[in-house]
Each structure stands twice: as C-alpha cells, then as structure tokens.
Amino acid sequence: MANVIDDETIEYVGILAKLELSDEEKDQAKQDMAKMLDYIDQLNELDTTGVEPMSHIFQVENVFREDEVTNGDMREAVLANAPEEKDGMFVVPQTFE
Amino acid sequence: MAKEYETVIGLEVHVELATKTKIFCGCSTAFGGAPNTHTCPVCTGMPGSLPVLNRQVVEYAVAVGLATNCSITQHCKFDRKNYFYPDNPQNYQISQLYLPICRNGYVEIETPEDDGLKRKRIGIHEIHMEEDAGKLIHDDWEGSSLVDYNRSGVPLIEIVSEPDMRNADEVIAYLEKLRTTIQYLGASDCKLQEGSMRADVNISVREMGAAEFGTRTEMKNLNSFHAIMHAIEGERARQIDLIESGEKVVQETRRWDDQKGMSYAMRSKEDAQDYRYFPDPDLVPVYISDEWIARVRANQPELREAKMKRYRESFGIPDYDIRIITDSKHMADLFEETVALGAQPKKVSNWLMVETLRILKEREMDAQDIGFSPKHLAALIALVDQKAITTTVAKEVFEVMFAEDVDPVAYVEEKGLKTVNDESELRRTVEQVIADNPQSVADYRNGKEKAIGFLVGQTMKAMKGKADPTGVNKLLKELL
Ligand SMILES: [Zn+2]
Numbered sequence: 001m002a003n004v005i006d007d008e009t010i011e012y013v014g015i016l017a018k019l020e021l022s023d024e025e026k027d028q029a030k031q032d033m034a035k036m037l038d039y040i041d042q043l044n045e046l047d048t049t050g051v052e053p054m055s056h057i058f059q060v061e062n063v064f065r066e067d068e069v070t071n072g073d074m075r076e077a078v079l080a081n082a083p084e085e086k087d088g089m090f091v092v093p094q095t096f097e
Numbered sequence: 098m099a100k101e102y103e104t105v106i107g108l109e110v111h112v113e114l115a116t117k118t119k120i121f122c123g124c125s126t127a128f129g130g131a132p133n134t135h136t137c138p139v140c141t142g143m144p145g146s147l148p149v150l151n152r153q154v155v156e157y158a159v160a161v162g163l164a165t166n167c168s169i170t171q172h173c174k175f176d177r178k179n180y181f182y183p184d185n186p187q188n189y190q191i192s193q194l195y196l197p198i199c200r201n202g203y204v205e206i207e208t209p210e211d212d213g214l215k216r217k218r219i220g221i222h223e224i225h226m227e228e229d230a231g232k233l234i235h236d237d238w239e240g241s242s243l244v245d246y247n248r249s250g251v252p253l254i255e256i257v258s259e260p261d262m263r264n265a266d267e268v269i270a271y272l273e274k275l276r277t278t279i280q281y282l283g284a285s286d287c288k289l290q291e292g293s294m295r296a297d298v299n300i301s302v303r304e305m306g307a308a309e310f311g312t313r314t315e316m317k318n319l320n321s322f323h324a325i326m327h328a329i330e331g332e333r334a335r336q337i338d339l340i341e342s343g344e345k346v347v348q349e350t351r352r353w354d355d356q357k358g359m360s361y362a363m364r365s366k367e368d369a370q371d372y373r374y375f376p377d378p379d380l381v382p383v384y385i386s387d388e389w390i391a392r393v394r395a396n397q398p399e400l401r402e403a404k405m406k407r408y409r410e411s412f413g414i415p416d417y418d419i420r421i422i423t424d425s426k427h428m429a430d431l432f433e434e435t436v437a438l439g440a441q442p443k444k445v446s447n448w449l450m451v452e453t454l455r456i457l458k459e460r461e462m463d464a465q466d467i468g469f470s471p472k473h474l475a476a477l478i479a480l481v482d483q484k485a486i487t488t489t490v491a492k493e494v495f496e497v498m499f500a501e502d503v504d505p506v507a508y509v510e511e512k513g514l515k516t517v518n519d520e521s522e523l524r525r526t527v528e529q530v531i532a533d534n535p536q537s538v539a540d541y542r543n544g545k546e547k548a549i550g551f552l553v554g555q556t557m558k559a560m561k562g563k564a565d566p567t568g569v570n571k572l573l574k575e576l577l
C-alpha cells in the first residue's frame with residue numbers, strides 16, 4: 001500500500017463521524033482507508049484532459065416537482081420510531097447554542 | 098496620536114422563499130401548524146426517502162439573481178454539507194457549494210452623506226439554494242430538547258455579499274435594498290422579526306489605509322436592524338480593544354445578545370468546521386436553459402427604481418412621498434389601484450403618508466399588513482371631494498376602515514355622519530356658541546382676529562364635526 005493513514009487522521013475522522021473506535025477497529029479502518037486512497041491514486045493515473053466533470057451517474061437532468069401541497073398530516077407515522085416523544089415532538093438530549 | 102480604523106463588513110443573508118411547499122417534498126410551508134404536522138419521510142431524513150426539487154425554488158432563485166445583476170450558473174447542482182445536530186435530521190444539509198445558482202452580481206445602495214446621497218455598488222459573491230433546519234425547543238426542567246421539523250426543508254436562498262461595506266448605514270441600506278427587491282419579486286416577505294430574512298454579519302477591522310483585511314468574526318442572532326447596528330458597533334469596538342492591547346482577534350462565530358448589548362463566542366457544533374461537502378447523489382443536476390432565463394426575465398415585475406421613475410413622470414407627487422410609498426410593494430400597489438379608481442394622486446398619497454403611516458407606527462405594524470382596499474380608500478376620498486363629509490369625519494371613518502376595511506359610503510350613512518347642509522340648524526348652533534362665549538366674542542370684536550378660531554372649534558364640536566368649517570367661519574363673521 002502506497003498510502004499510510006496516521007493515528008491523528010483516524011482520530012480526527014472518528015470525531016467528525018461521531019464514532020468511538022476500539023484500537024483494533026482503528027487499525028482495520030486505517031487499512032481500509034489506505035486501500036481506498038490507493039484506488040483513487042490508480043484512477044488519477046487516467047488522463048481526463050478535456051473530459052467534463054460528472055456529478056451524477058445518470059444522464060438525467062431537471063427532475064422537478066410542481067409547487068403543490070401533496071402531503072397531509074403524517075405526524076403519527078413520522079414519530080412512530082422515535083425513541084422518545086413529548087407533545088408531538090422528538091425528545092433529544094439537551095443541546096446548547 | 099490615536100490610530101484610525103476601518104471596519105470591513107460582508108453579509109450572509111438567508112431568505113425564506115414564498116413557496117407553498119418545501120424544497121424537496123410536498124409538505125406545506127405554512128406557519129403555525131402543530132409541531133411535526135408538516136413533515137414526511139423526506140424532511141425528517143428517513144432512510145430510503147428521495148428528495149425531488151421544487152421547480153418554483155429555481156424560478157425564484159433565478160429571479161432574485163437577475164434582479165441583482167448576477168450571472169446564472171446554467172449547469173448547477175446540489176451538495177451535502179455534513180454535520181451532526183438534532184435540528185438536522187439527515188445529518189447533512191442539502192446546499193450548494195461548488196456550483197451555486199447565481200454568481201458575480203451587485204446591487205446599488207444609497208446612504209446619506211453631508212447634503213446629499215452617496216451611491217455605492219455592493220458586490221454579490223454568490224446566491225445558493227438550500228434547505229432550512231428544524232426548530233429546537235429547550236426543556237430546561239427535564240434537561241432535554243424537543244424537536245419540531247415543520248421548518249425542516251423549507252426553501253432558502255443564501256445571498257453572500259463581497260466584503261464591500263464599511264459601516265452600519267451601508268449594511269442597513271444593503272439589507273433594505275435586498276428586502277424591497279425580493280418583496281417586489283414576490284419571492285419572499287423578508288420579515289427580519291419573523292425570521293423569513295436572517296443576516297449573519299462578518300466583521301473585521303484594519304488600520305485605515307491597510308491593504309490586508311484583518312481577522313474576521315461572524316455574528317449571528319441578529320433579528321432586527323437595531324440589533325445589526327448595535328452588533329456592528331460593539332464588535333468594532335471589541336476588535337479594536339484587542340488589537341490595541343496587543344492581543345489577537347480570533348476567527349470565530351459569535352452570538353449577539355441584544356438585551357445585554359454584547360456578544361459571546363459560540364461553542365459546540367462549530368468546534369469542527371469541516372463539513373466534508375460532496376455532490377448529493379439523490380438529486381440530478383439542474384440545467385437552466387437560455388429560454389428559461391429569458392422567460393424569467395420577461396416575467397420580472399417592475400422593480401422599485403423603475404416604479405419611482407414612472408411615479409415622478411406621471412403622478413406629480415413629491416420625491417419624499419414616492420420614496421416612502423414605493424418602499425413597500427403592497428403600499429405602491431394600493432396607491433396605484435386607488436389612483437386608477439379615479440382618486441387624485443396627491444390626495445391618495447396624503448392619506449398614505451399621514452394617516453396610514455401614523456396608525457402603522459402606533460400599532461407597530463408593517464406596510465405589508467395594511468388591510469383596507471383601494472376601492473374603499475377611493476370612496477372615502479370621493480366623499481370628501483363631494484363635501485359629503487368633513488375631513489374631521491373622514492379621519493374617524495378612516496380609523497374604522499383601517500381596522501375593518503368597512504365601506505365608507507355605507508358606514509357614513511349608517512352612523513349619520515354626513516355634513517349638515519341644513520342652514521337653519523347650523524345657524525341655531527352658531528347663535529348658541531356666540532351666546533355661550535361672550536369673552537371670545539368680545540375679543541374678536543376688539544380686533545383679535547384669532548378669537549374666531551376658537552368659536553369655529555366650538556361650533557364644530559357642537560355639530561360633532563359634521564359641519565363644513567369654511568361655512569361655519571363665514572356664518573360666524575356674518576353674525577358677529
Ligand atoms: Zn416533507
């Protein structure tokens with residue numbers, strides 16, 4: 001493997017993803033990420049001069065909805081899987097601004 | 098010698114678009130629904146749900162871009178901005194980073210200067226489309242937060258200016274310019290207090306004449322022009338103090354507390370400002386053709402500058418009136434429709450400039466909330482023109498009309514407010530007033546011309562305002 005992921009990087013990525021990894025998991029993740037970056041390096045060998053960047057795999061554009069209300073009140077269904085609810089709202093741990 | 102500093106200000110303005118539905122689903126954007134009753138799997142980020150773009154959002158964004166002299170990005174797309182916060186159920190906000198829909202625009206602002214107006218161009222870096230977040234309600238008692246996703250997925254445009262402003266006056270002028278333009282387009286009602294227009298202010302200071310910008314901070318939670326002005330003054334002073342005491346300004350987001358008149362550095366979700374943007378694979382690219390742009394351009398309504406010019410040319414009312422009337426699209430429409438019904442422009446303008454503005458101010462209302470119809474204002478003006486009612490009575494009727502949009506003709510009839518043209522009744526009243534006020538009568542006869550004013554007033558009072566003051570004046574002189 002050409003790419004090496006250092007401890008600092010895996011720590012930072014873990015924080016961003018809100019993941020708490022064990023030491024074994026961190027080692028495994030480092031290997032996986034290094035492999036991914038190797039693959040990207042391989043793709044980068046291709047000469048893409050003059051090729052338009054692609055943002056979507058389908059050759060489709062302009063899929064729209066008209067501005068008309070089509071949904072009614074589905075609160076009960078939306079809240080059905082909430083771990084906790086109160087007064088028709090989701091309950092989450094206290095957040096601070 | 099004390100150093101002189103220049104403030105450098107750029108704005109990020111979020112505007113909630115006036116669509117009936119959310120940006121990516123068919124949920125209503127109406128205000129005031131019970132919590133989570135305007136939600137679905139898409140706007141609550143349920144796995145497997147698919148967003149579909151609301152065409153009207155693109156139309157409004159292009160309209161605002163054209164009105165602010167932007168170039169339209171004909172091939173544009175959406176990106177995901179990743180962060181974790183409970184108001185954001187998908188753990189990413191759908192926004193535009195790489196190809197925002199509008200770029201490189203500007204608006205012209207005017208600020209008062211010495212004995213005239215200074216014109217200045219404020220650059221617009223870009224305008225992008227994105228979705229709003231849900232609302233968190235903090236339950237201090239339980240130590241938890243409650244989430245309502247009714248606002249989640251409401252369409253926004255974010256207008257990012259260049260750092261072209263140098264003081265609070267320019268910032269306010271810029272915001273007012275954006276507000277009137279967007280209101281005229283019908284793309285949003287732009288109410289700061291209600292949050293349909295929100296401004297984040299980026300501020301830095303530098304020594305006068307310096308080429309480099311200083312370190313900037315971003316100020317949030319500014320929901321009135323008053324708060325914006327104070328926050329700018331406060332932050333300028335805070336940064337100058339830091340620099341002069343040899344400390345460094347830290348690039349950070351700060352929250353303005355308008356009650357206390359100071360700001361605090363925000364923590365938590367801003368800790369790691371790494372949003373790892375990437376193209377949203379659920380949404381296909383948007384192609385805005387030349388024809389589409391031409392169609393939006395052709396449908397643009399008359400904007401404020403063009404309207405002001407036309408008013409100057411065709412209505413013969415003072416520039417001051419024109420500025421105030423055209424400040425609100427709603428008031429301008431009201432003016433034009435009343436004039437179209439045959440009322441004289443200057444008279445319509447007077448009702449708007451004097452009585453309407455007075456009541457709006459008293460009740461802390463916005464011009465957009467004026468509820469009376471042009472038909473009724475025209476009818477009221479006609480009643481005065483025909484001398485069917487006096488101006489005193491007209492003002493009373495107007496109060497009722499303003500509150501309930503009553504038909505003035507029917508109201509005057511029903512309440513018996515017509516001017517008394519019965520000569521004998523008027524004569525009897527005047528005679529009574531003369532008899533009751535011997536001192537004023539004596540004063541007038543001794544050459545104190547002004548005393549007659551008091552007697553006219555007494556007569557009008559006795560007639561409950563239903564007499565023509567000129568007629569009363571004439572009759573008094575005759576009888577004295
Ligand atoms: Zn929805």
